[in-house]
Amino acid sequence: MLRYYIAFAFLLLFLSPHFAQTSLFFPRNLQKPYDNGTRSWDGKPGPNYWQNRASYVIKAALEPKTRRLSGEETVTYFNNSPDSLDRIRFKLQHDRYRKGGQRAYDVTPSDVSDEGVRIESITLNGIEVDEKNRRRANTFLDISLKNNPLAPKTTTTIAVRWSYTLPAGEDAARECVCDSTTFFVPYWYPQIAVYDDLQGWANAPYNGQYEFYHEFADYDVTIAMPYGFQVWATGEWQNAADLLEKTYLDRWTRAHTAAEVVAVFSEKELAAGGVYKKAAQNIFRFKASDVPDFAFAASDHNNWDATSVVVDDKTGRRTFVSAAYNTSATDYPQVARIAADGIRLMSTYLPGYPFPYPSMTVFNGNDGMEYPMMCNDASTAPRSPMTLTVHEVSHTYFPFMMGINEQDYAWMDEGWASFFDYTLSDSLSNHTLGGVRGYSFVACTDNDIPPMVRSRNLSTGYRNASYQRPQNAYLTLLDLLGYDKFHSCMTTYMDRWKGKHPAPFDFFNTWNDASGQNLDWFWRPWFFEWGYPDMGIQGITNDEAANCQVILIARKGNIPVPLHLVVEYTDGSKETIHHTAAIWKDGKQQTPIACARAKTVKSAVLGLRTIPDTNPQDNKYPAGDK
Ligand SMILES: [Zn+2]
Structure with missing residues (x-):
């Protein structure tokens, strides 16, 4: 019986809801940092926040005729974590071109080689690391420290000599042999992977699609x-x-x-x-x-x-x-x-x-x-x-x-860059350039995947979930909060997380905290749920007591967007009515919009170029009016 109780108690422990202090869906594998105090529920880094760090001294040379790059580096790695590390993980991103490497896109066959990055030597604190303590898989090189783990708050020094040939194919994503004497060279040196409080060693290989997650470091680089x-x-x-x-x-x-x-x-x-x-x-x-x-x-x-x-x-x-x-x-x-x-x-x-x-x-x-x-x-x-x-x-x-993990949460950086390319280009060009990405074209298809699905799992849904949908969400948020409050939330977020690694709940919680309002009703449909933005004009009624006509606007999709309505009256006058997405905050499906007193509506148009709407066919009154 006792044994039964113990088993039952264990079962309860596993089944009991974790103590997530958010009304949003909270994945239980993200709980540990909050228990350990490395992150806080108000969105701040926790009192125990830590981050590892590296310092690189690199000497490299590029021979244009052969495109051979060779280098030697000394990396000093600081283990600020509370963990003893039984390995050190390097990224060899050029190994995407190694035979058998995982690739999101085809590459030019002549750029693929048996060896990928050639490691000529690798030493740990001055001693050569033998083959049995090296493990090379995907675009990673792990050095085993099993016999001598790297203790918390200690430092180690690794020296590597390497070489490889720059890929010359036009499909060499993000790097460029632009002509025989012009080169753009990223992914070129053995780089220590991120070890963080969320998942330990980062483990998404570089396959050409999923981009950054790197540790902050200092560099002293010489290139011949x-x-x-x-x-x-x-x-x-x-x-x-x-x-x-x-x-x-x-x-x-x-x-x-x-x-x-x-x-x-x-x-x-x-x-x-x-x-x-x-x-x-x-x-x-x-x-x-x-x-x-x-x-x-x-x-x-x-x-x-x-x-x-x-x-x-x-x-x-x-x-x-x-x-x-x-x-x-x-x-x-x-x-x-x-x-x-x-x-x-x-x-x-x-x-x-x-x-x-x-x-x-x-x-x-x-x-x-x-x-x-x-x-x-x-x-x-x-x-x-x-x-x-x-x-x-x-x-x-x-x-x-802001050291975003773009391999998992690309919406936390591509969405912002898309937001800036629109808002800033619009401003710099006097409204002639800068486009809102066409989220409406993808919304309500099965390729419109909620951005909280990890980017590395998105495949064909990657672009929309990383660029279109979050860009539109952030534009909606700017409209919702107004510039001053939006800017103060942004500044708070940046002050808190500059030079660190914010994760999604650090973002949501900081903006809730800094705005002084719980925005979960906004985050949930935009980032967590399947759904789409869609509003429509349902009809017009008369409010005799107020002596005005009332336009009924339906919220047909779950994603909240601003309500923007241009009304033309039979006397030729026009009125623009704008409500932020907060008008849908309480979840209602319909809202009445009162028109000017003693006037008759001739026509009404709902929507704006910057507001996504999956089905714009029902955005006009009278219906069918083009
Ligand atoms: Zn970008």
Whole structure:
């Protein structure tokens, strides 16, 4: 009998609801951080919050003719966790091109190799790690510490020598062998994976689709190129004076305080010679601190425009902004200006938080892809490069400054970048550019998957759940809270989680806390539930007592959106009626909208370009009026 009771008690323990202090669906595998006090229910990092850290010293060289990159690095890894680590996990992201690697997209067969990244040596605290203590799977290399675990609050040093050949196919996602002497190089060094309080070692391999989750680190990187090449990279260039001849060094220096765009050099000037001091090689050194990754680009014929912009009015701090581009990219002469103006708006308007990095380079590559202080952006000519530039540069906030796990919660960064590319491009272009992503086209299909499904599980639903739906949710939230409250929630969120790893409930709970209102009624349908936004005009009735007509608006879908109605009366006058999504807060299915007194409605149109509506056919009165 006793045994029965004990068994029963254990059963109760497992079945009893966990103590989630939220009305939202709460996955029980996320409970531990709250029990351990690493995260708090009000959305703040908990009193026991910790984060591991790495410091990299890297020396690398790229041989353009063979595309062979070789490097050696020394990584100091700080275990700030309360756990003894029985292994250290490196990411070898280029192993996506190793034979048998998991790939979300096809790649050019000639880019696939048997070895992927060639590891020439790997030492742990100076001692070579033998083969039996290395395990290579997917895009990970695990070093076993079983015999000598890394204790809490201790440090270890790992040195790696490696090499690989840059993939040259046009389908090499996010990296670019743009021509025989122009390269954009990400995913290039053995990088320690994130070990966090949510899941331990991050375990989503890099398959080409699911992007960032990296640990904050410091970098001291030296890159050797043949004479005549320039390198642009994450961080600040340390040795410009060693390489550039005076004319070009002066221009580069001036651009750091100039408000106008300065041509550091042009393709013609490079071709004429005299840009660089005489040397056998051009060896570049960059330093960056508190960044989650490092990327670089190189070319011997790209033009270089640069300027700078004040990003913090309190301190006068500036960011150095560059565009490096092929002469054939006819949109690119605008890019440095757009990037600088965009960064200014990001610092002062949305998100309205000082741009955190000292440098930003938009490099004319083959994609639209962000890295800390670097973008690989294809030319968009003949279209304007504005929206793409703003989108990629704005990623600085999410997922970099806010260390988002994009492999699981891409809506926490792509949704924001999409929100910024619309709001900021709209503002910079006087409302001629910047588009709301067409969520309505996907909504109410079985490909419109709730964003809280982990991104790595989304497949064909990835784009909508990461970009369209959250962009529309955040725009609805801005309308709902109004700019001032929205901005104060954003600032609170950033102050709390800058340089850390916020997860979904840290976001929801912080915004609930900072807005002073429980927004779960909003988060639930937008992020957790299947559903769609759809409103319609149901009909018109008369309110005799108030002497007005009343338009009945139906909420047909569960996702709350603003109610925007333009009414035209028979006397020719017009009225615009706007309610935020809060009008649906109590869950009602219908709401009456009172029109002007003593007037007769001639026509009414419900909706706005920025408000998703799955079925707009019922948005007009009289019905069928086109
Ligand atoms: Zn993006």
